[in-house]
Each structure stands twice: as C-alpha cells, then as structure tokens.
Amino acid sequence: xxxxxxxxxxxxxxxxxxxxxxxxxxxxxxxxxxxxxxxxxxxxxxxxxxxxxxxxxxxxxxxxxxxxxxxxxxxxxxxxxxxxxxxxxxxxxxxxxxxxxxxxxxxxxxxxxxxxxxxxxxxxxxxxxxxxxxxxxxxxxxxxxxxxxxxxxxxxxxxxxxxxxxxxxxxxxxxxxxxxxxxxxxxxxxxxxxxxxxxxxxxxxxxxxxxxxxxxxxxxxxxxxxxxxxxxxxxxxxxxxxxxxxxxxxxxxxxxxxxxxxxxxxxxxxxxxxxxxxxxxxxxxxxxxxxxxxxxxxxxxxxxxxxxxxxxxxxxxxxxxxxxxxxxxxxxxxxxxxxxxxxxxxxxxxxxxxxxxxxxxxxxxxxxxxxxxxxxxxxxxxxxxxxxxxxxxxxxxxxxxxxxxxxxxxxxxxxxxxxxxxxxxxxxxxxxxxxxxxxxxxxxxxxxxxxxxxxxxxxxxxxxxxxxxxxxxxxxxxxxxxxxxxxxxxxxxxxxxxxxxxxxxxxxxxxxxxxxxxxxxxxxxxxxxxxxxxxxxxxxxxxxxxxxxxxxxxxxxxxxxxxxxxxxxxxxxxxxxxxxxxxxxxxxxxxxxxxxxxxxxxxxxxxxxxxxxxxxxxxxxxxxxxxxxxxxxxxxxxxxxxxxxxxxxxxxxxxxxxxxxxxxxxxxxxxxxxxxxxxxxxxxxxxxxxxxxxxxxxxxxxxxxxxxxxxxxxxxxxxxxxxxxxxxxxxxxxxxxxxxxxxxxxxxxxxxxxxxxxxxxxxxxxxxxxxxxxxxxxxxxxxxxxxxxxxxxx
Amino acid sequence: xxxxxxxxxxxxxxxxxxxxxxxxxxxxxxxxxxxxxxxxxxxxxxxxxxxxxxxxxxxxxxxxxxxxxxxxxxxxxxxxxxxxxxxxxxxxxxxxxxxxxxxxxxxxxxxxxxxxxxxxxxxxxxxxxxxxxxxxxxxxxxxxxxxxxxxxxxxxxxxxxxxxxxxxxxxxxxxxxxxxxxxxxxxxxxxxxxxxx
Numbered sequence: 001x002x003x004x005x006x007x008x009x010x011x012x013x014x015x016x017x018x019x020x021x022x023x024x025x026x027x028x029x030x031x032x033x034x035x036x037x038x039x040x041x042x043x044x045x046x047x048x049x050x051x052x053x054x055x056x057x058x059x060x061x062x063x064x065x066x067x068x069x070x071x072x073x074x075x076x077x078x079x080x081x082x083x084x085x086x087x088x089x090x091x092x093x094x095x096x097x098x099x100x101x102x103x104x105x106x107x108x109x110x111x112x113x114x115x116x117x118x119x120x121x122x123x124x125x126x127x128x129x130x131x132x133x134x135x136x137x138x139x140x141x142x143x144x145x146x147x148x149x150x151x152x153x154x155x156x157x158x159x160x161x162x163x164x165x166x167x168x169x170x171x172x173x174x175x176x177x178x179x180x181x182x183x184x185x186x187x188x189x190x191x192x193x194x195x196x197x198x199x200x201x202x203x204x205x206x207x208x209x210x211x212x213x214x215x216x217x218x219x220x221x222x223x224x225x226x227x228x229x230x231x232x233x234x235x236x237x238x239x240x241x242x243x244x245x246x247x248x249x250x251x252x253x254x255x256x257x258x259x260x261x262x263x264x265x266x267x268x269x270x271x272x273x274x275x276x277x278x279x280x281x282x283x284x285x286x287x288x289x290x291x292x293x294x295x296x297x298x299x300x301x302x303x304x305x306x307x308x309x310x311x312x313x314x315x316x317x318x319x320x321x322x323x324x325x326x327x328x329x330x331x332x333x334x335x336x337x338x339x340x341x342x343x344x345x346x347x348x349x350x351x352x353x354x355x356x357x358x359x360x361x362x363x364x365x366x367x368x369x370x371x372x373x374x375x376x377x378x379x380x381x382x383x384x385x386x387x388x389x390x391x392x393x394x395x396x397x398x399x400x401x402x403x404x405x406x407x408x409x410x411x412x413x414x415x416x417x418x419x420x421x422x423x424x425x426x427x428x429x430x431x432x433x434x435x436x437x438x439x440x441x442x443x444x445x446x447x448x449x450x451x452x453x454x455x456x457x458x459x460x461x462x463x464x465x466x467x468x469x470x471x472x473x474x475x476x477x478x479x480x481x482x483x484x485x486x487x488x489x490x491x492x493x494x495x496x497x498x499x500x501x502x503x504x505x506x507x508x509x510x511x512x513x514x515x516x517x518x519x520x521x522x523x524x525x526x527x528x529x530x531x532x533x534x535x536x537x538x539x540x541x542x543x544x545x546x547x548x549x550x551x552x553x554x555x556x557x558x559x560x561x562x563x564x565x566x567x568x569x570x571x572x573x574x575x576x577x578x579x580x581x582x583x584x585x586x587x588x589x590x591x592x593x594x595x596x597x598x599x600x601x602x603x604x605x606x607x608x609x610x611x612x613x614x615x616x617x618x619x620x621x622x623x624x625x626x627x628x629x630x631x632x633x634x635x636x637x638x639x640x641x642x643x644x645x646x647x648x649x650x651x652x653x654x655x656x657x658x659x660x661x662x663x664x665x666x667x668x669x670x671x672x673x674x675x676x677x678x679x680x681x682x683x684x685x686x687x688x689x690x691x692x693x694x695x696x697x698x699x700x701x702x703x704x705x706x707x708x709x710x711x712x713x714x715x716x717x718x719x720x721x722x723x724x725x726x727x728x729x730x731x732x733x734x735x736x737x738x739x740x741x742x743x744x745x746x747x748x749x750x751x752x753x754x755x756x757x758x759x760x761x762x763x764x765x766x767x768x769x770x771x772x773x774x775x776x777x778x779x780x781x782x783x784x785x786x787x788x789x790x791x792x793x794x
Numbered sequence: 795x796x797x798x799x800x801x802x803x804x805x806x807x808x809x810x811x812x813x814x815x816x817x818x819x820x821x822x823x824x825x826x827x828x829x830x831x832x833x834x835x836x837x838x839x840x841x842x843x844x845x846x847x848x849x850x851x852x853x854x855x856x857x858x859x860x861x862x863x864x865x866x867x868x869x870x871x872x873x874x875x876x877x878x879x880x881x882x883x884x885x886x887x888x889x890x891x892x893x894x895x896x897x898x899x900x901x902x903x904x905x906x907x908x909x910x911x912x913x914x915x916x917x918x919x920x921x922x923x924x925x926x927x928x929x930x931x932x933x934x935x936x937x938x939x940x941x942x943x944x945x946x947x948x949x950x951x952x953x954x955x956x957x958x959x960x961x962x963x964x965x966x967x968x969x970x971x972x973x974x975x976x977x978x979x980x981x982x983x984x985x986x987x988x989x990x991x
Contacts (some may be wrong), residue, residue, distance in 0.1 A: 029795040029850075030865030030960040112970035112978035116895060119972075149968055174965065177801065178844075182939070182968030183892055206965065237796045239851075244796040343903035382900040451980030603907070648831045651907035685974075690902050690909060697906055738974045 003058065004168050004200060006537060007266055008631075011291050011441055013098070014231055014269025015051040015059050016278050022047070023244070036064045044083070047793070048090030054276035055283035056269070057098050060144050061087045061135075064107035068130050073724055077134055080104075084138040088316040101141040103170065106131060106157055108409075109447055113152050115381045118687060121156055122404050128160030136165040146172040146231075147206045147271075149182040150407045151193060151305050158197045159402070162429070170267075172203035175216045184306035184384075187219040189406060192303040195226055196407040196431015202586050203229030203515065206271040209236060209248045210256035225296040227266045234273030235402060246273030254281035264292040291505040299507050300470050300537075302356060302386040302433050303406040309355045311433070311473065311505040312481045314561055316356060316538040317552065318388055318409075318507070320348035322375070323360035334371065337708060339378050339691070346383045352543035356385065356409055359389035359400075369396040374710075376400045388435070388540075394422040397700045402428040408432045412475065415440030415454035424465040429670040434467070435507055437475045438494060444477055448493035451476050455498050473505045474498045478527070479733065480515035488513055488527055496534045505537035516765075521547040529555055546575065596624070596660065597632035603652025609659040621664045625703065629657055633701055637784045650784070651694065657701045675703045676793050679727040679757075681718050682711035684742040688735035689762055693782075695731055698783045722754045728793040731786055732776075740765060744774035751775065760789050795850050795864065799966045802845040805926055811836055811918055819914035831911050839915045842893035847927050848966040849886035849902055851989075856880075865960050872947030876939055877988040883930050884989055887963045889982035890919045898980075916981040924983050939988035944975075951975045957984045 006012060018034050019076040025043050027033060036044055048059045061083040068076055087102045094100070110126055132143065143161045148154040154171060161169045171194050173181055180186055184393045185193075187204075192204050202224055204216050210232040217230050234247030236478055257268050268286060268785050269668040270278045299309035309316055322345055324331045335339035346357055359379065379387060388409035389400045399409055408430075413423045427434050436458045438444070438451035447449050455476075459469050476494035479487040491513075495506045508531055514523035525547030528539060530554045541548050549571065557568040596615065599607040615624055636653040639645040678699055682689045689711040699706050707725050709718060720729055730750060734743045761771050762776040762785075771779035780786040813829050822828035856878065859871045875881060880905040894916045901909035924941060932938045944953040954975045961984075963969040969982045977984070 028865065029852075029955065108964060109971055110964045111972065115899075116892060117970055117972055117978040118974065118976075147965060149964070176968075184896075237798060239798075315843040340903045343900075347900060347904055381901055382896065384896075605947050644826050646817075646820055646825050646906045648820050648822070648911050649825070649827040651905075652827075652831065653908060655905055655907060690898070690906070690913070694906050694910075717802075736974055738975065 001099055006057070006099050006101070007201070007291070008294075009291070010057075010099075010239060011261055011286050011289050012058065012267045013056045013279060013283055014229065014267055015048075015056045016270035016276065017272050018047060018060075018062050018064070018272030019242075020246075020273050020745070022276060023051075031443045032065050032070075034062055034079050035084065036062070037062055037079050037086060041082065041086055043307075045090045048087050049094040050276045051279060052100055052493050053096050053511055054279040055096065055098060055287075056279055058142070058144075058267075058269075059087055059090065060105040060146075061102045061140070063105045063131070063135075063146070066131065067109055067127050067585070068126060069109055069111065074225070076130065078083045080131060080134045082140060084135060084140055087137050102139070103142045103144040104131075104135040104140045106143060106145045106161070108148050108150070108153055113150065115157070115377065115687065121152065124153060124156035125160045125163075128157045128453045129164050132161050132164040132254070136167065140167065142168040142170060142200075144170045146173070147174045148172075149207075151181060151183060151185040153189060154190070154550060155193065155197060155405070158194070158199060162198065165369060168200040169198075170201035170203065170229060171199040171232060172205035174207040175204060175209060175213060177212060179216050180306070183486045186306065186308070187216050188223050188301070188308045189303040191220055191224045191226070192301045192308055193405040193431065195224070198428075198431070199226065201227045201229050201267060203231065203267065205229075205231035206233055209233055210253055211248075214256060214260065218263065221264045223297055223299060223301075225294065225299075227291075227294055228264065230265045230268070231258050231269040232256075233270045233271045233392035234278060235386045236406035237273065237686070248273075250278045250281035253278050254285045257282045258285045261286045262290050266291040266294075279494045296468070296470070297472055298474065299409065300433055302409045304384050304386045305380060305405040307383050307386065308692070311537045314556065315532055315536055315552070317354045317543060318356040318358050318538055319346075319354035319543050320358050320509070320511075321345045321349050321542065321544070322379075323358055323390065324363050325360075334361055334363055334366060337710075339374070339708075339710070341380060343382055344594075346379050346385075349543050350383055350385050353549070354385065356386045356388050356538070358388040358390050358411065358540055360411075362391060369399050372404065376404060379485060380405050386720060394426065397423065398426045398430070401426060403433060404430070409435065410629050411435045411459065411735075412437050413459055415436070417441070420458065420461050424462060424467060427471070428465045428467055433471050433473055435475055436472050436479060444479065446490065448476070448490045448497060451490070451494040451499045452501070455494075455502055455504070459502060459504070469502065469504050473507045474502075475507050475509065476508060478508050478512040481513055481523070482516035486613040488530070492531055492534050495531060495536060499535040499537075506535065507538040507540065508536060509540045510540065521545050525551040528552065534682065536665075550575075596628045597635070600629060600632035600653050600656045600660065601636055604648065604657045604658050605659045608656040609663055612660040612663040616663060616667055621667050624660075625664060629660055630702065633657055640782075640784055647694075647782075651697070654697050654701050656699060661701065664780075671701075675705065676729065676790070677705045677707060677725045678729045678731055678790050679707045679709065679718065679721050679725060679726045680731045680733075681709040681713040681721075682733050682735075683739050683746055684712060686734050686736055686739040686742070687711050689733070691735065692731070692733040693785050695762070695783045698787050702787050702791070703754050715742070715749045718746050718751050719753055722750060722757045727757055729790050730757050730759050730789050731780075732761045733758060733767065734761070735764045737765045740774060747775045758793070760786055762786065795852065795960075797848055797850045797961055797966060798903050799846065799848045799958055800927075802847060802923060802926055806843075806845045806919070806923060809922060809926070811839075812914055812922070815921075816911070816914045816918040819917045820910060825829050831907060832915065835908055835911050835915060837858065838897065839894065839912055839919075842891070842897045843916075844891035844893070844920055845888075845919075846884055846891070846929045846967040847923065848963060849883050849884055849927070850961060851985075854881060854883050861971050863925060863956075866956050868949075868953060868956075870947070870949045873942055873949045873986065876942045877986070880939070880988045880990060882935075882989050882991045884956055884987045885961065885984070886927060886987070887919060887957065887961050887967060887969055887977050887982065887984045888923050888927060889969050889977075890916055890923060891981075892968070892979045894919075894981055920981040920983055924985065928987060931989060935989040937990040941985040941987045943983060943985040954984060
C-alpha cells in the first residue's frame, strides 16, 4: 500500500526521538548521531525496530544532520545508504502487524539563508538535493522535512525533493512559544506556502511540549486542506542526577495527542525526549479513531515570510507604486540601480495600508530577469507584505517565484493558450494566486458575457494543471470610459458574474477606467466604490490617492466592516493632518521662520522639503544647492570631524538634505550631476552594507553621481562598472576580515585594468596600515572622509 | 548534559534601555542629539526584540593551558587563566532575535540615522541580556568568573563551531553560524562562564 493511501484511511503513527535513545546508549554530547549509522548499526536498527514494534507506521531514517556542508561526497553517500539500510533492516525483522513505511529524514542545514545569513538559496537547494538524489535510489517510501525554523530554508528543501523525486513529501516546522518560526512565519503562512509547493502532509514538530504547541496545531487545522501531523517534544528537558529527563510523561503526552486526533490531526508521533513508550501510549488511546476526512477550506490566500492576506470578507489593496508605467522617478531609479528608492516606495505603501505590493520592473533595455529577482529579494528583506509578481516574461517570473519567501500573487495569465501553457506549470510548481485577465487571442471582448466565457475557459484549463479555482483571481479589465461610455458597466457586470457563478475572487486595475479624462481621481474613486459594491475582492491601486483611500475606508465603514468606526476615524484624522501640514503646527520650532540650512543642520526632513519646494518657485536650483544645502552639510560635516556632532546626527542632516535634493531633482533634468561619478560596492563575500549606504547618502548629498553596485559584488563586476562609467573613484567596503582578500583582489584588478581609477576603502576591519598593505589609494575612516577624498577629483 | 532554553522577555521588559550606553555604541559620548534619536526609536525597537538564551553546564579540567571539555579540548592560555581552579563552566548562547535585524535593514533604506541607532539599541540589549543571564547563573552557583567569548584573547573564533554543535543553537534559539563564523541574528553572543560548584 502506498503511504498516501494509507494515511487517508488510518490514523498514522510516526516515530519518536532518535537522539534521546542514543544518548541512553552512550552517544556523547556534541557527537553527531548520524555517525552511528556506520559505527553502531545494531543500535540504530534496534531503535527503529522498537518504534515499529510500539506501533509506529512511519520510521524516519537517522539522517537529520547529514548534509554536504558537513560531510564529503563519499562519507555523505555512506551515511545515507547505511541509514536507509538500517531502517529497512528494522522493518524486516520487527514484529507488529501495522503497515510499515520508511521516510528519509531531512533536517535544517544549520546555516541561515541570504540575505540574513550567507547561504545562497540555490546552494541550499543543492545541499538538500544531493541527499535526495542518493536516497531516491534506495528503498524508501517518502521524504520528511522536519524541525525547520525558517520558511525559506523549508522551501529550498521542498523544491529539492520535488525536483529530484516523485515520492511524497511531509513537512514539519518547529514553532516557538509565540506560535511563529524563528524567522517570523506564522502557521497560516506555512500552510499557504507549503500547500502552494505541494507538500503532502503539513506538520509541527520539536521545540516544545504537546500542550504549548497545541495552539499552533489548531491554527493549522483551521486553514489546511492537507493532512496534518503532530510530533511534539516530551515537554522541556530537565537535569536529573546528571541525566537529561523530559517533564511530560507518556500518559499526559498521549492525552493531548488524543484531543488533537479528535480535532483532525491524522499523523501522530513525538520528537525530543519521546520513546517507544510514548508512541505505545498514543497508539493505545487513538487506534480506534477514524481520521477526519480532509476537506478543502476553499481559501484564496497569499503570504509573505510573516503575513498572510486572505481574499474574502475585507477587500484587499494591492499597491501599484512599484510599476514604472508612467512613473519617471521609478524608471530612473531602476536605470540607476537605486534600490533604496524602490524599497522606500514599498515601505511607504505598507504604511499607507496596502495588503499586497505589485512588483513590476519592466522598462526597455533592462535585464528584467535579473532586476525582478533582485527587487523581490530586496523587498522581502525589509517589507513584510505579500508581493504580486508582475511580468510578462515567464523566465523572470519563475526566477522571482523561486526565491520568493511565501506564496506570491502571480500577475498574470489570460485566456491565450500560449500564456496559460507558460504560466500554469510555473504556478503549479511554486504555488501562487494567479491574476487571470479576461482576454484571449481575440482581444478583450466588449460584452461581459464573453469575458465570463473566457474566465470559464481559464478555470477549466487551470484544472488540467491541478490548479484549483481558489488560486485564480479574475481581472475583468477596467477600460477607459473616455472612448466607450459603457465600458465600466460591462467590467462590473463581468465581475459580478464571475463572483456569483464561478465563485472566484476578482481584482481590478481601477485607475485604467479614467484614462484620458481630467481629474482622474474623481472617476477612479467612484468606480472603485461601484466595483466594491458589486463584490470586487481586490484592487490594484495607488495608496497615495486620497480619493481611492476615501472610497475604500468609507465603503468599509458603511458596509459594517469597521468595528466602532475606528479605522475610518483614524484615516479621517490623518487626512486632516495632511491637509493642514502646510501650516506650521507640527514642530516645536516656529517653522515659518526657519531657513533651509537650519532645517538641514537640525535634520528636519519635512521642513527641508517644504522650504526647498517653496524657494524653487522663484530661485535657481543650483544656487540653492551651492548657497544653502552644501554649506549646511559642510557645517555638520565639520562638526562631525571635530566630534561636536555624532553619526546619527550627521545622518539626520544627510537625510534632510536628501529630501531637499529630491525636490531639486524634480526640477533639474537628470544627468546634470555637478560632480564626478563614484562607484561603490561591498566586496565579494561580504553582506554588510550599512556603512556603504551611509557613504552613498553623503556622496549623493554632495552632488556626486553614485553608482551603487550593492553588496557581495565580484571583482570583475566592479571592474566592468568602473570602466563603463569611467569613474575616477571607486569606494569599497568590507566588514569582515575574511573578505579583505576579496578587497585586495579587486584593487589589484582595478589598478591593472583601470589605472585611471583611485580606490578608497573603509569598513570595520580596516585601518590605514592595512589599507596600504592591500594596495588601496586611500583609507577613509568615515563617510565624511570619503566625501573629502572624492572632492579632489572634480 | 542538558541543554536548557530560557526566555528572558519578562525580565528584560522591565529593564529600560540604557540610553547613555546605546549612545556610546553610536560612537557618541554625551550627546543629547544622539540620545534624542535613540529615544525616538525605542518603541519600535522594543516591539522587534525577543530575548532567548540556551545553555548547558559542563565539567571541565585544565591542563597545560588547555581546557578539556567533555566534547573537545581547547588550547587557550587566556581561557585557562579565566577558568583556573574551577571544574565546572556554563556555556551559553543568547540572542535578541532576527526582527531587530530586519528593522535595521529596513531603516537602512528609509532613514540611515535610525538604522545606526537601532543597531546600537540592539547591541545594548544583547549585552544586557548577557548580564541578566550571568546574574542568574551567579545566583544559582555563587561564585562565577567574568564571561569569556570566542574571539577574546587567544580563544579562537572557531570555537563557535563547537558551541554551535553542543548547544544546538539553531534548533534551540534560532542562531545560525555562517561560514565566516559570524552569527545570524547579528545581535547574538556566545560565551563561557566559569562557575564554582
């Protein structure tokens, strides 16, 4: 019998701890349990056997800590093969009349994935894949991925299994007392992500006792349409006469698991501290229970690494600010590699109340595959909202979805055969909620009924790929009323039909409705209201638009979806604040009397922006820069050098100056930087870029054109940029001693191939002597010194 | 040997951030401006902080500048000196969690000044957590020695690998160790405390 068939019909028993039993047999602290696969075969077989005989159906191989980061190729193979052999041997010689299966066990690497740690996502996939490829040649029934406390690493492991084996995969995560993974994911996040990836069982193991984890299990049961497993610890470890004992005994343990089984948990076992006694107790109490039938919860949900967004009761706002269409500043930021600008847009959209962010980086002459990947990676580092990946380039889509930490929204498919053939397999593999546009080879039908027909076709086609209609959200295409005054009616009619007859959620790019008309916001706001009233589930919109936000907040208020009107009141109050912000009531300083240079010196961002804007009305931009901004920055810079002000204050001033510059930039054509180009990078292997970002901010303030290559940049890439930009100055930073050789290598390469460029270095591990030793032209102790140095090259 | 995990959130919640100390971590001595920026970031920092420690007690034995742990032998003059005359030590790992790193990252894009300040607050908090833990050990054992971390004196940073394994830091409190021996979350500390049983 296949394991997936078995679990449908029976409460299925998993095993308990391995390490705990081996310690009793003499495993030393710090000694790797997996080494016993070869050195203590009999013990391992005996442990597996005792589990089988206590009623366990699925025994996991002793391979939790086996990976190629710890063991070389030959050892890896031997450890894996012997582990599987041992389990099979136990299966053969053990008594008991239950069905027996062997799961190949995969544990975490112990390393943190980028961007927080140093392990590349693809490298992580490969670490797991190596094990899977060896294991899949042997006699096993399934894979178990367990004790994972990071969502992204979990994803890497699932992909590794799916890409190298057709066997089922069960995934158990380790949650803390806060009911989250160490890196922030909630049970709902994990369910959405794992169901998207096609896990066959979703579960909870390790970290705590059954009582503390019961809450997590219940949350999973609520949202999971997949069988659920529970393998808690035997409580917490305690020291008793020099030995580790756990504080929850089999009786209490099995009581909690019995309750869980009644609530719908179909797979039961234990983790640290549990023994065959625990499993026996669980079997005894639960063996007469019939597993609950798994029914689909019919949820449409996307997630980030820590938040979920459910389609349903409350319509969702999808921020459209990270889409370059019609946005000059964003285009420029994309061209100049200014990730900071993009991140700011995203963070701002989150603060404005968006639930999901659309991410589109498509501009001409851009490497979209690379750019989209980088943008998604950078955004999910600082912004906790789910992302909607928006591209017509299927390769770019796949690359971004692959590294996406959660279940993304996919924008988009449509009724064209070719597009569905491209996107559905990717969506099936990585999971995601797909935006489906009701158009096809023949264009956008005029009539709502015809758009509905396309929707039906898409649902049918998606089903062939195993994609449920829960994962489809239909966009019935808002078309401007300026050319067809009936278009809003048809769009809304189609929307309603899809919602009512197909039972699917809907989304609209609302603002298209007003294209070509004056005061577009007026039209957009009302159209949005109409669509909401007709059941719109989500809107792609600009959260900075007052009319749109008014429509949204008021709609929720009037529909009884705003308890005690709190959201509306909050919104109304902040709207009043915005409307009166021009008046000097916000700061303690008498705003009307302060000067631009005062605002910069004191780090008053809003004032710096306001005054600059005001003065630009009748003054020359360059004059403001030279007479006010630069002298003010110099003033703070000098004080910093003389230790009269310190880094945070210097940065506050720099930020205020940046706000002033942004106003100025809006009036000056791009490419009018008054000073030379400086290329900046954090060297290969180094992922710390805060210092480099500070240098960048100050250089930009002083009018330098900065090409920021980011962090962990290879020497060749730096050289290419220096040559392409003919940059007279290159700034390099390194925080770790281990990456100084990479810095040295980069400098050597630059001096050899681009002798016109001077190198200035900085970072925690460097000093003047060290800098000289590695051949740098200049050591800068802080950001100001870099500015001073760069000024020589104008 | 039993590795225990403790959550100190309740204790640390009641110990306010030492603003002077955080200001020093920003490189500023007695600067009111810096302190003001720190104060303005406190609420946001607090919501991002967690306080976790895992630790275990080990029998040790010292011979020829070498500390003999049950799981490895380590030559270090400085550590031997620190632990001289003792036969027990506590090894611990502490972290204030990944969320503060995320916040530091976020503000690197939005406001570098706040980013720097949040880094300093994180540094103050992890030190405070270590102090609180060391005090708890002191009240359990009586006499303790100053805590000693890999990288101090001649105690090699590579000892992190041994600590990582024996405390199962990743599983217990979510600290992982990079190839370069740096820990994630960045505001994490490992150390040895000599104790008299």
